Amino acid sequence: MLFDAIFFDFDGVLVESADIKTDAFRVLYGQFGQDVVARCVAHHSYHAGISRVRKIQHYHSTFLHQSLSPKELDAWVGRYSDLVEAQVVAAPAVLGVEAFLHSASAQLPLFVISGTPQEELKRIVTARGWDGFFSEVHGSPRLKTDIIDDIAGRTNLDLSRVLFVGDAMTDFDAAKERGVAFLGRVAPHHDNPFSPGTEIVEDLTGLFQRVGM
Numbered sequence: 667m668l669f670d671a672i673f674f675d676f677d678g679v680l681v682e683s684a685d686i687k688t689d690a691f692r693v694l695y696g697q698f699g700q701d702v703v704a705r706c707v708a709h710h711s712y713h714a715g716i717s718r719v720r721k722i723q724h725y726h727s728t729f730l731h732q733s734l735s736p737k738e739l740d741a742w743v744g745r746y747s748d749l750v751e752a753q754v755v756a757a758p759a760v761l762g763v764e765a766f767l768h769s770a771s772a773q774l775p776l777f778v779i780s781g782t783p784q785e786e787l788k789r790i791v792t793a794r795g796w797d798g799f800f801s802e803v804h805g806s807p808r809l810k811t812d813i814i815d816d817i818a819g820r821t822n823l824d825l826s827r828v829l830f831v832g833d834a835m836t837d838f839d840a841a842k843e844r845g846v847a848f849l850g851r852v853a854p855h856h857d858n859p860f861s862p863g864t865e866i867v868e869d870l871t872g873l874f875q876r877v878g879m
Contacts, residue, residue: 715836717806762871
């Protein structure tokens with residue numbers, strides 16, 4: 667095999683849920699007008715993979731010029747979670763994902779590294795019946811680079827023999843900073859956020875071949 671482990675982002679990589687997350691920001695900030703919504707969606711789309719806590723803080727501070735107390739921030743984050751969690755559980759898997767997880771999980775360690783809050787992410791993975799496929803499932807508030815460092819430090823993985831499959835520049839940047847190979851998933855009819863020359867796929871049907879299985 668070409669790799670000793672695989673890191674996966676979650677939304678838009680394993681599950682067709684990226685648009686669910688985007689639409690939730692439209693609903694959440696709709697009361698403030700279309701200009702604010704457009705700015706939130708543009709930021710979210712470019713920075714997919716960053717914690718919703720950091721995004722909501724940023725949107726209120728930068729676009730609304732409002733400062734949120736910890737209690738207010740928790741309430742906004744809770745509203746967002748209420749909008750997305752059940753939909754993500756029910757969303758279809760990206761084409762090729764389930765076949766790959768069933769086979770590859772018995773042959774090499776698979777990890778989830780996501781911007782979704784840790785406990786919510788674990789609930790979603792369990793509700794989908796996928797918890798047995800992954801060696802570890804990691805979400806926010808930790809940064810993806812910190813999660814990679816933690817995994818590498820505990821498992822002695824050679825990061826040059828790890829593949830990160832992601833759909834956002836957050837994933838690409840984390841992989842590049844840590845010397846991890848990167849494969850970008852760009853869904854049909856979605857803009858490609860990656861620089862020219864980045865290896866991309868529309869789905870994961872070819873992942874067996876890409877990892878040398």
